[in-house]
Amino acid sequence: MADYSxxxxxxxxxxxxxxxxxxxxxxxxxxxxxxxGVDGLxxxxxxxxxxxxxxxxxxxxxxxxxxxxxxxxxxxxxxxIVIITTEGSxxxxxxxxxxxxxxxxxxxxxxxQVIATVKELLRIE
Amino acid sequence: xxxxxxxRPDRSDTPTADxxxxxxxxxxxxxxxxxxxDEFLKEYENLARRSQSLEAENAILRAQVEADExxxxxxxxxxxxxxxxxxxxxxxxxxxAQSTTVSARVEEVEAEFANLxxxxxxxxxxxxxxxxxxxxxxxxxxxxxxxxxxxxAMYLVNPNGNELVPIASExxxxxxxxxxxxxxxxxxxxxxxxxxxxNDDVSPSTGTLEQPAAVIPLSIDERVVGAVxxxxxxxQKTRFDTVDFELFKLLGQHAxxxxxxxxxxxxxxxxxxxxxxxxxxxx
Numbered sequence: 001m002a003d004y005s006x007x008x009x010x011x012x013x014x015x016x017x018x019x020x021x022x023x024x025x026x027x028x029x030x031x032x033x034x035x036x037g038v039d040g041l042x043x044x045x046x047x048x049x050x051x052x053x054x055x056x057x058x059x060x061x062x063x064x065x066x067x068x069x070x071x072x073x074x075x076x077x078x079x080x081i082v083i084i085t086t087e088g089s090x091x092x093x094x095x096x097x098x099x100x101x102x103x104x105x106x107x108x109x110x111x112x113q114v115i116a117t118v119k120e121l122l123r124i125e
Numbered sequence: 126x127x128x129x130x131x132x133r134p135d136r137s138d139t140p141t142a143d144x145x146x147x148x149x150x151x152x153x154x155x156x157x158x159x160x161x162x163d164e165f166l167k168e169y170e171n172l173a174r175r176s177q178s179l180e181a182e183n184a185i186l187r188a189q190v191e192a193d194e195x196x197x198x199x200x201x202x203x204x205x206x207x208x209x210x211x212x213x214x215x216x217x218x219x220x221x222a223q224s225t226t227v228s229a230r231v232e233e234v235e236a237e238f239a240n241l242x243x244x245x246x247x248x249x250x251x252x253x254x255x256x257x258x259x260x261x262x263x264x265x266x267x268x269x270x271x272x273x274x275x276x277x278a279m280y281l282v283n284p285n286g287n288e289l290v291p292i293a294s295e296x297x298x299x300x301x302x303x304x305x306x307x308x309x310x311x312x313x314x315x316x317x318x319x320x321x322x323x324n325d326d327v328s329p330s331t332g333t334l335e336q337p338a339a340v341i342p343l344s345i346d347e348r349v350v351g352a353v354x355x356x357x358x359x360x361q362k363t364r365f366d367t368v369d370f371e372l373f374k375l376l377g378q379h380a381x382x383x384x385x386x387x388x389x390x391x392x393x394x395x396x397x398x399x400x401x402x403x404x405x406x407x408x
Binding site: 012013014015017018021022025086106107108109110111112115 | 235236238239242243245246247249250253263266267269270271272273359361362
C-alpha cells in the first residue's frame with residue numbers, strides 16, 4: 001500500500017507520461033493524473049493528496065489558478081505544490097510562489113530533478 | 126681449719142686462692158655472658174626493626190610491582206584498542222570508498238534511467254497518433270520539452286530532391302520560413318550527409334536561421350526524406366548532452382516514418398488494411 005499520494009496536473013500527455021515514469025522511482029508513492037486545472041480540482045475534491053505537481057501553462061484552468069484554489073481549500077491548503085515552468089516565465093514562477101507554491105522545476109524537465117524535489121517536500125530519505 | 130676461721134664462726138671461710146680465682150673467672154664469664162646477652166638482645170631488636178622495615182619496604186615494592194603490572198596491562202589494553210581502532214578506521218575507509226563508488230554508480234544508473242525514460246516516452250508518443258497533425262504536434266513537443274528547442278522547423282524534401290520544404294515550425298516568423306536549397310546550406314549539408322550536424326562554435330541558444338544549432342536528417346528505411354532544424358534552444362541550455370544526441374537519433378529514425386504512416390492512413394480514409402496485406406509476412 002502506498003504511503004504517499006501525488007497528483008500530477010499536466011495537459012501534455014507526453015509530459016504526464018514522463019512525470020509518471022520519473023515518480024514511479026519514488027517508493028510507496030501513488031500517482032494520479034489530471035489533464036488540466038479543472039480536472040485537478042475535481043480529483044482533489046474526491047481524494048486527499050500529499051503533494052501536487054502542476055504545469056503552469058494549461059488550457060481551461062492554468063496552474064496559477066489551480067494553486068490559488070488549492071491554497072483556499074481547507075483540506076489541501078498545506079499540501080506541497082511543485083510547479084513546472086519554462087525558464088522564460090519568471091513572472092509566472094514568482095506569482096505561483098507568492099500564491100503558495102513550494103517549489104518549481106524548469107523545463108526541459110529531468111527525472112532526477114523531479115524525484116529530488118518531490119522527495120524533499122515529502123521528506124523522504 | 127685455720128685459726129682465723131675459728132674466730133669468726135658466723136662468716137664463711139675465706140676462700141682459697143683457687144676458689145677466688147675460680148669465682149672471679151666465673152664472675153668474669155657471667156658478666157661477659159650478660160653483656161653478650163645484652164648485645165644479642167640489642168642485635169635482636171635491631172634485626173627485628175630491620176625486618177619490619179624490610180617487610181614494609183617489601184610491601185611497598187610489591188605494591189609498586191603490582192601497580193607496574195597493572196600499568197603494563199593497561200598499556201597492552203591501550204595497544205589492543207589502538208590496533209582495533211586502526212582496523213575499524215581502515216574498514217570504515219574501505220566501506221566509505223565502496224559507498225562512494227556505489228553512490229556514484231547509483232547516480233549513473235539514475236541518469237541512465239532518466240535518459241531511457243525520455244527516449245521511451247518520446248518514441249511512445251511519436252507513434253501514439255495516426256493523424257499527421259497529431260504526429261507533428263508530438264514531434265514538436267519532443268523538441269520543445271525534451272531537447273529544450275525554442276525555434277525550430279521540420280522540412281521534407283520536394284519530389285525533385287533539390288529543395289527542403291518547411292511543413293511545421295515553432296518560434297520562427299512565417300515570412301522567414303522559406304524552402305531551403307539542398308545545395309550550399311547548413312540544413313542541406315545534414316540532409317545530404319545523412320548525419321546529425323551540430324554547430325559547436327556557439328551556444329545552442331544563440332543559433333540562427335542561417336547557422337542552426339543542430340540539424341537532424343529524417344530517414345525512412347535508410348532513405349533521407351527531410352530534416353529537422355533546431356535554430357536555437359532555451360537560454361538555459363548551454364550545450365547538447367548525450368541524451369539529446371540519442372533523441373536526435375530517435376527523431377531521425379522515427380519521426381518521418383510516423384508522419385508518413387499517419388499520412389497514408391489518412392489517405393486510406395483511416396481504414397485498416399485487410400488481412401490479406403499481412404498474410405505474406407511470415408519469415
